[in-house]
Amino acid sequence: MALFSKKNCDVCGGKIGMLGNRKLEDGNLCKDCAKQLSPYFSDRKRSTVADIKEQLAYREANKADVAAFNVTRTLGTGTKVLLDEDAEKFIVSSAKRWQDGNPDVLNFSQVTGCLVDIDETRNEIMQTDSEGKEKSYTPPRYEHDYDFYITIHVNHPYFDQIRYRLNSSSITVEAPTGRMMIQGGADVGRRSVAYREHENLAQEIKDVLTQVRQTVRDNVAAANAPKQAVTCPFCGATTTPDAQGRCEFCQSAINS
Template sequence: MGLFDKKYCDICGEKIGLLGNRKLEDGNLCKNCAKKLSPWFDERRHSTVDQIKAQLSYREENKKAVEAFHTTRSFGDRYLICLDEDQRKFLVARTGNIISENPDVLDYSQVTGCELDVDEHRSEEMTKDKDGNEISYNPPRYCFSYDFNIVIRVNHPWFDDMCFQLNSSDVEVFPPAGTLALANPGQRSMEYRKYEQMGSEIKKALMSARQQIRDDISAAAAPKAVVTCPWCGATTTPDASGKCEYCGGAVNA
């Protein structure tokens, strides 16, 4: 088969245009089908046609989860992490229209870790001498810029982590002229502190919810204690709400 022979998508069967092919391990994928894959999925080139079909089937089912999703808390500017605290689910969206975007909906229990990674970039400010040549200030002056990246590690069939940036533009900090470089100049900026706090809140929310689910599972699996009901005198194992299985009285009242 020649380099410029016509290719067809092994998923939808449509002809693939010039530069529109997305190579699979054992076939071809058109750009329209590729857009339907999870944005966190990065193993396309090492995936088979059957694996891609399986993921696209999952992505169709995910639309139902998006429709049933109700945001109770949200964080972020460039990306938006939304929590549905009633259903114990979350998603990360890139737009305000989650129905058309179809972001992956995950359970809190799928979270295995969460970190805030702050990238610092330093550049020196220069001035010019009388001949127009760039020279350093004395003492040197620096501009600092920061990006705040969240990494959510997950147990998911199609991806292992969700990495995204909280800030929509660089957070810039200019220490006052004549001051020595500070250990953490970003702390001088209210915007820096805002995103730092936002990252901490996201981490706390996800990890606390994950721990609560683990605690609930452990409690459900623990042996049930047999007690004497103070209302009917029966020897009973209280139900999930702490009531007698015979008379319905509150055993722990």
């Protein structure tokens, strides 16, 4: 008798190889099906087979949205936020050929917030004495590593946030000697051009996503606002303009 019995994927029906099983709440998932899930999805173990099939159907439909996506603005250099401002949609991708990765296409209106976090680590810089032993400088010297993270909170059926590192590698800055009261933070980081550039870029991404979300919501609110009756300057009738701003009686453009 085999020690481990082979299982079938409850989603696609294929055989699951050694170490290839991804457990679901009520079944098994092969690694090939798992690769097709959204990269921002993190609730697999508590998902049912039906949940996964539903998400894979969404991911398949997402391919059409990717094909129709027209980049009008790019924010970032490594991992990028790509905007289709005409369609009011965006994606986040680190791939050079982002179309091949089937990135999730989201509407501007799905953004619920955007946060910027800066992770900092401090390491002492050591020197080597004549005997080859490491020892501290007097006064001690430190270098600080900074990483910028963007968290985009979204209203989406399969994930609630997109978090990624803005800088491709840590930004290292040496603290100024003789000013050891400065323990780190932005006072040290801003000594670096790279730190300032990423700080400005992070703020730009936050501002843009916040603004486009608000613009969409303002437009929806305006469209749903009660229409007011006006007097048509062309036919003199009291009318409520239609969606194109035309008089309902003579069809003249009142709001042109």
